[in-house]
Amino acid sequence: MRILIAEDDDHIASGMQTLLVARGHAVDWVADGKLAEQAGKTGVYQLLIVDIGLPSLEGGEVIRRLRAAKIDTPILVVSAGEALNERVRILDLGADDYLVKPFAIAEFDARVRAHLRRGSAQGATELEVGGLVIDAGDQRARGPQGPIELTAREFALLSLLASRAGRIVSRVQMMETVCAWDNELTDNGLDIALHRLRRKINNCGVRLRTVRGLGYLLEPEANE
Structure with a gap:
C-alpha cells in the first residue's frame, strides 16, 4: 500500500x-x-x-x-x-x-x-493471477506451494504488476508507484528487485515477461 x-x-x-x-x-x-x-x-x-x-x-x-x-x-x-x-x-x-x-x-x-x-x-481484497494470490490488505502473497517470502519492495512490485495483469507496466510507473519520495529506487535497484521477484514466483503458474523498450508484463502461463 x-x-x-x-x-x-x-x-x-x-x-x-x-x-x-x-x-x-x-x-x-x-x-x-x-x-x-x-x-x-x-x-x-x-x-x-x-x-x-x-x-x-x-x-x-x-x-x-x-x-x-x-x-x-x-x-x-x-x-x-x-x-x-x-x-x-x-x-x-x-x-x-x-x-x-x-x-x-x-x-x-x-x-x-x-x-x-x-x-x-x-475493491478487490485479493488479486489472483495464475497460481498466485496477492492479499493487499494483509501484505501477503502465496502460490501453489504456500506463502511466498517477499521484501516490502518485492511485494509492492508484485502488487502493481498483478493489479495490471496482462498489461505492460513501464519502469517509470514502477519507480513512481513503488518508491517513497525520500527513498528513490535506482535503475540497478529495480533490476535486482525484479530478478529476485522472478525467482520467487517461479512455479506459480505466472510469467513475468520483459517487453523491450516498454516495460514488464505479468501474465498467467499458457497451459500446454
Whole structure:
C-alpha cells in the first residue's frame, strides 16, 4: 500500500513513517498543506494521514479541497486539537477518523490497518493471477506451494504488476508507484528487485515477461 503523511513535526512524522515502512508500505511525507493537497489529488494513495496545523494551507482546508475534487481516499487526521467541536468540524469536512496527539503507537497502527482493510474491502481484497494470490490488505502473497517470502519492495512490485495483469507496466510507473519520495529506487535497484521477484514466483503458474523498450508484463502461463 502507498500512504501519504502530511505532518510538519519531524519527530512525529518520522515515527509514523518508520512504523509504516516496517509494515511493508511505501510512504511519502510532506510538511506543507499545499503539497499535501497536490499529492492527495494524484489518487495514488490508499490512505492519507493529515495533521491539521500545517503551514501554507490548514489541514481542514486540505481535506475540504480533496473531497470537493472527488478524491475519496480514506483520511486519518492526527491533531493536538481535542475539543469536541474541532473534531466534529474536521469529520464534517470529510475526514474518516480523528486521532488526538499524543497517541499510543499501537492505536495508530490499529487504525491504519482498519482503514486499509476497509479500502481493500471496497475493491478487490485479493488479486489472483495464475497460481498466485496477492492479499493487499494483509501484505501477503502465496502460490501453489504456500506463502511466498517477499521484501516490502518485492511485494509492492508484485502488487502493481498483478493489479495490471496482462498489461505492460513501464519502469517509470514502477519507480513512481513503488518508491517513497525520500527513498528513490535506482535503475540497478529495480533490476535486482525484479530478478529476485522472478525467482520467487517461479512455479506459480505466472510469467513475468520483459517487453523491450516498454516495460514488464505479468501474465498467467499458457497451459500446454
